[in-house]
Amino acid sequence: MKVAVLGARGRMGAEVCRAVEGADDMELVAAVDQGDALDALTAAEAVVDFTSPGVVMDNLRWCVEHGLHAVVGTSGFDPARLDAVRSWQAAGPGGNVLIAPNFGIGAVLMMGFAARAAPFFESVEVVETHHPNKVDAPSGTAYRTAQLIAAARAEAGVAPSPDATTEELAGARGTDVDGVRVHAVRLSGAIAHQEVVLGGHGEIFTIRHDSMNRESFMPGVLLSLREVAGLPDRLTVGIESLLGL
Numbered sequence: 001m002k003v004a005v006l007g008a009r010g011r012m013g014a015e016v017c018r019a020v021e022g023a024d025d026m027e028l029v030a031a032v033d034q035g036d037a038l039d040a041l042t043a044a045e046a047v048v049d050f051t052s053p054g055v056v057m058d059n060l061r062w063c064v065e066h067g068l069h070a071v072v073g074t075s076g077f078d079p080a081r082l083d084a085v086r087s088w089q090a091a092g093p094g095g096n097v098l099i100a101p102n103f104g105i106g107a108v109l110m111m112g113f114a115a116r117a118a119p120f121f122e123s124v125e126v127v128e129t130h131h132p133n134k135v136d137a138p139s140g141t142a143y144r145t146a147q148l149i150a151a152a153r154a155e156a157g158v159a160p161s162p163d164a165t166t167e168e169l170a171g172a173r174g175t176d177v178d179g180v181r182v183h184a185v186r187l188s189g190a191i192a193h194q195e196v197v198l199g200g201h202g203e204i205f206t207i208r209h210d211s212m213n214r215e216s217f218m219p220g221v222l223l224s225l226r227e228v229a230g231l232p233d234r235l236t237v238g239i240e241s242l243l244g245l
């Protein structure tokens with residue numbers, strides 16, 4: 001299949017270009033970065049976007065309006081952004097869009113395990129750690145994890161995590177995502193790491209995932225490229241269904 005990469009000179013985009021060039025069933029037909037014309041994308045059957053939260057919506061709208069399938073790794077997708085994508089797709093034939101907060105297999109499993117464990121513990125918080133060049137906080141993975149945890153706890157009728165804080169230096173308790181506290185650490189030497197910490201009656205349960213390099217995301221990206229055209233929904237969030245989860 002013919003693949004184009006948006007953000008091709010970035011940390012992830014460059015890794016995706018290498019992975020696509022190394023795949024027997026794929027051909028890299030366009031490597032597009034800041035300042036390049038998007039027209040080159042039309043040579044592709046599917047486009048991969050690893051740019052930044054500030055520009056991904058314009059890129060994605062262009063892809064949808066030009067009928068291209070898109071695999072998106074860029075972070076920053078809240079419910080309003082997902083609704084915007086659906087509205088563009090509803091306006092025309094468009095292509096399928098797959099948006100994955102994390103393409104790492106272990107990270108996907110970590111999110112699933114966290115949601116499964118969340119109703120069994122009184123308290124739960126998410127701590128993500130990333131390299132200091134990351135422009136957004138919290139990470140898309142942490143945001144998605146918190147959403148999944150909150151949904152699982154709501155469905156089970158679990159009370160909010162107890163927290164008696166009444167005096168706080170701004171930010172000390174992290175940010176609130178659907179009632180779940182999320183903390184972002186930026187650390188030289190780090191790539192992408194996350195802990196979900198659950199606390200109950202005399203026990204603490206920690207679920208941890210570490211991405212040691214950016215190659216770790218490539219099996220998920222290539223799988224997504226192979227599957228995106230045949231997905232049952234025009235917009236899919238996460239690669240869980242592609243992994244049979």
Ligand SMILES: NC(=O)C1=CN([C@@H]2O[C@H](COP(=O)(O)OP(=O)(O)OC[C@H]3O[C@@H](n4cnc5c(N)ncnc54)[C@H](OP(=O)(O)O)[C@@H]3O)[C@@H](O)[C@H]2O)C=CC1
Binds near residue numbers: 006
């Ligand atoms: N889903 C997942 O599994 C993963 C997701 N990510 C996410 O991917 C995104 C990119 O991360 P990373 O590669 O580290 O970031 P980088 O900053 O290294 O790469 C982004 C690239 O996009 C370029 N760019 C900026 N604007 C445009 C534009 N309008 N069109 C085309 N290219 C553009 C940048 O150029 P310039 O530098 O000149 O601005 C840069 O080369 C982030 O949102 C990150 O969170 C990262 C890892 C895994």
Ligand SMILES: O=C(O)C1=N[C@H](C(=O)O)C[C@H](O)C1
Binds near residue numbers: 101131138140141
């Ligand atoms: O910017 C990164 O590096 C990463 N971004 C994604 C996110 O925001 O969750 C995925 C992974 O954590 C690496």
